[in-house]
Amino acid sequence: MNTSASPQSSSWIHRRIEKIGRQVIDAVDGLGLIVNFTGRVFYWAFKPPFRLKIVFEQFYFIGNKSLLIVGLSGAFTGMVMAYQVYFGFQLISVDSLVGPVVALSLAKELAPVLTGLIVSGRAGSAMAAQIGSMKVTEQVDALEVMGINGVQYLAVPRIIATTVCMPMLSSLFLFIGNIGSYLVGTKALMIDEAMYLSKLGEFMHMSDFYQGFIKSIFFGFIVSVIGTYFGFSVTKGAEGVGRGTNQAVVWGMISVLVLDYFLTSFLVKIL
Amino acid sequence: MIDPNDRAVAVNKVTKIFDGHTVLNNLDFIIPKNKIVTILGFSGAGKSTLLKHILGLMLPTHGHIEVLGQDLTQLNKVQLREFRRNFGMLFQYAALFDSMTALENVMFPLKEFTKMTPEQMYDHASKLLISVDIQEVAFNKLPSELSGGMRKRVGLARALALHPHIMLYDEPTTGLDPITTKMVNELIVETQKNNLSRGMTSIIISHDVRATLQISDYVAFLDRGNIVEYLPAAEFAKSNNELVQEFINL
Numbered sequence: 001m002n003t004s005a006s007p008q009s010s011s012w013i014h015r016r017i018e019k020i021g022r023q024v025i026d027a028v029d030g031l032g033l034i035v036n037f038t039g040r041v042f043y044w045a046f047k048p049p050f051r052l053k054i055v056f057e058q059f060y061f062i063g064n065k066s067l068l069i070v071g072l073s074g075a076f077t078g079m080v081m082a083y084q085v086y087f088g089f090q091l092i093s094v095d096s097l098v099g100p101v102v103a104l105s106l107a108k109e110l111a112p113v114l115t116g117l118i119v120s121g122r123a124g125s126a127m128a129a130q131i132g133s134m135k136v137t138e139q140v141d142a143l144e145v146m147g148i149n150g151v152q153y154l155a156v157p158r159i160i161a162t163t164v165c166m167p168m169l170s171s172l173f174l175f176i177g178n179i180g181s182y183l184v185g186t187k188a189l190m191i192d193e194a195m196y197l198s199k200l201g202e203f204m205h206m207s208d209f210y211q212g213f214i215k216s217i218f219f220g221f222i223v224s225v226i227g228t229y230f231g232f233s234v235t236k237g238a239e240g241v242g243r244g245t246n247q248a249v250v251w252g253m254i255s256v257l258v259l260d261y262f263l264t265s266f267l268v269k270i271l
Numbered sequence: 272m273i274d275p276n277d278r279a280v281a282v283n284k285v286t287k288i289f290d291g292h293t294v295l296n297n298l299d300f301i302i303p304k305n306k307i308v309t310i311l312g313f314s315g316a317g318k319s320t321l322l323k324h325i326l327g328l329m330l331p332t333h334g335h336i337e338v339l340g341q342d343l344t345q346l347n348k349v350q351l352r353e354f355r356r357n358f359g360m361l362f363q364y365a366a367l368f369d370s371m372t373a374l375e376n377v378m379f380p381l382k383e384f385t386k387m388t389p390e391q392m393y394d395h396a397s398k399l400l401i402s403v404d405i406q407e408v409a410f411n412k413l414p415s416e417l418s419g420g421m422r423k424r425v426g427l428a429r430a431l432a433l434h435p436h437i438m439l440y441d442e443p444t445t446g447l448d449p450i451t452t453k454m455v456n457e458l459i460v461e462t463q464k465n466n467l468s469r470g471m472t473s474i475i476i477s478h479d480v481r482a483t484l485q486i487s488d489y490v491a492f493l494d495r496g497n498i499v500e501y502l503p504a505a506e507f508a509k510s511n512n513e514l515v516q517e518f519i520n521l
Contacts, residue, residue, distance in 0.1 A: 049383075133369075134368075134369075137364060137366060137369070138362045138363070138364065138366035139366050139367075139368055139369070141328075141362065141366065142360070142362060142366040142368075144328060144355075145326060145328075145355060145358060145360045146355070146356070146379075146380050146383065146384075146433075147352040147353060147354075147355040147356050147384075148352075148383060149352065
């Protein structure tokens with residue numbers, strides 16, 4: 001019997017199992033830290049002083065500075081969707097439904113999810129980079145030494161601003177997306193304007209809009225919590241800032257997509 | 272000899288253990304009021320951990336830290352945060368807020384913790400900046416537009432804004448050229464002298480033996496979480512401790 005191969009392969013298996021186990025423990029540990037961080041955010045959000053000026057500065061950065069990219073994305077998403085849906089629907093002669101199908105897709109899914117992904121890439125990464133570089137240059141420590149809580153001063157205003165801005169940006173995406181779809185549908189694809197609008201009115205309801213609106217509030221919250229969390233988690237200088245920023249974007253986007261599934265499965269039952 | 276009744280900081284049998292690793296080992300010493308005390312030591316000796324304990328940013332695993340008569344281990348987080356306003360700290364790289372100008376950096380603690388009008392804040396901050404030799408032309412410059420020495424001076428002005436009773440300096444001369452090092456050391460002595468009437472104790476964490484011996488009243492040597500020597504600066508260089516001699520002669 002060959003006895004020499006067995007201990008080697010069993011030690012290889014051990015190492016693999018150990019590695020997987022360590023990764024699972026790290027993931028659970030990381031999740032626990034984010035939950036703990038979220039708890040601290042809630043705690044500090046309701047404690048004075050309330051720094052409204054910083055919240056408004058963040059509104060400007062997260063909201064106002066995202067208008068162009070969100071508007072452009074909305075317009076082109078609506079236009080592309082109109083084309084794609086039209087050529088599919090034309091085959092079964094229901095091209096008059098292009099308007100409502102695009103509008104429903106935008107309202108329920110595309111506007112909140114794509115806005116969430118855009119804001120995660122733009123503002124979530126900026127939050128992680130800003131806070132991360134403050135952390136490695138001891139600016140966060142300087143706040144703490146002065147008796148100012150870093151989470152309250154840096155994270156809470158960003159999270160409030162993103163949570164409030166995200167549904168507004170998502171609504172803008174939806175509005176401009178519908179204009180794009182309307183223009184392509186009626187001007188390029190020659191769908192009758194009255195038909196387009198009447199079908200839109202017939203199939204679109206406020207509850208469809210609410211679904212996307214509610215989702216985007218949650219997306220705003222999760223993207224900003226993750227962005228600020230990874231900012232505070234930064235260690236080891238510039239390399240750490242880069243890694244934190246990267247993780248903020250990756251996990252922010254994944255969170256939006258995963259949360260979207262759970263929110264959809266819940267909201268379709270109640271709305 | 273240090274009078275125990277005249278203490279700014281008392282470190283009472285403090286031990287700090289991180290993940291089974293002892294960083295501070297039954298540390299027991301007193302920092303007298305209104306003096307400049309420097310804590311020297313090799314990297315990893317526990318200097319920064321000790322500093323964080325004095326600031327109440329970390330609490331000991333065992334033992335007590337008493338600052339200005341207050342046992343920090345007895346305070347809750349909110350009380351600790353308020354208590355920290357007794358401290359001013361000059362960080363190694365000044366830690367100025369990079370989105371704010373020099374003047375805004377100094378005005379920041381005033382905005383947060385005082386009810387001063389904008390004019391009063393401006394006056395107070397300007398005086399502080401001028402006192403550390405920052406000219407008016409640099410008031411509206413961002414930290415990235417200032418030299419290392421200027422950043423340190425602005426950092427010192429910010430640390431002094433709320434009239435702290437304890438001033439902490441974390442490696443104040445690390446990475447500076449000899450002329451700027453001399454300037455920072457003079458500034459530390461001058462700051463101590465100017466604030467002595469209100470009561471100010473300065474604690475310096477440093478590697479710089481030469482500067483330490485020139486500006487300090489007392490020098491402590493920390494090694495592997497223990498104070499192995501603690502003497503008046505004039506006597507420190509003559510210490511018989513082998514580690515101290517090795518450190519001095521490096």
